Amino acid sequence: MNDPLILLAHGSRDPRWRAPFDALADSLSGRLETPLRLAYMELCDPSLESVVAELVTAGYRHADVLPLFFAAGRHLREDVPRQIEALHARHETLTIELLAPVGEHPAFIDALASIIEGRAEPSHAP
């Protein structure tokens, strides 16, 4: 079976902040063959811990983590790698790879260029 991918967002106590991430994960799940999960680093559920535990129970042997971050700050340089190490120690059957944050992938930069050049997008609704 395909290895699953965990979209890792920062998290917030504000449900209005989380809504677009939920919508994004739903919309991607519908069009990809990769089993997709959404996890939050802090402040709200589901946590990375609970998502990893669920994947282990489902019998997966590997998972990639794609941070929904524009850049790698302290969280991605220190906290998340430490968290992933601890999770692998607890669930030895599952290897976990932390991918570069979305903002560092060339496809993201191409998308940004196309958004800027084709500014027919609707303006931000308040």
Add this chain to the structure above:
Amino acid sequence: MNDPLILLAHGSRDPRWRAPFDALADSLSGRLETPLRLAYMELCDPSLESVVAELVTAGYRHADVLPLFFAAGRHLREDVPRQIEALHARHETLTIELLAPVGEHPAFIDALASIIEGRAEPSHAP
């Protein structure tokens, strides 16, 4: 002349956090016809105020602001619109349009799908 676009990032006191945004703006500037500026909402320079003042001095009459955010939280729903309103009041010759955050544009979601399906990307360097 083409209307300029301001990439608006959150901002941080950590120069390592800012480096990818600077690199992104540089890389996009080199391939787009749109005059591009990078501004930070808080915690570091250049501020939106100083970038807008520079565009007014350069004679521009309109600028779009594209938030480098995945979703519209309180900052984008309240603080930034208020800031833009105040800037337009101060610089009446310049109209400013706040676009939807990057994360809400379909091109971004397409990019995410292609990153996930073509996971040959280099893993995150610590």
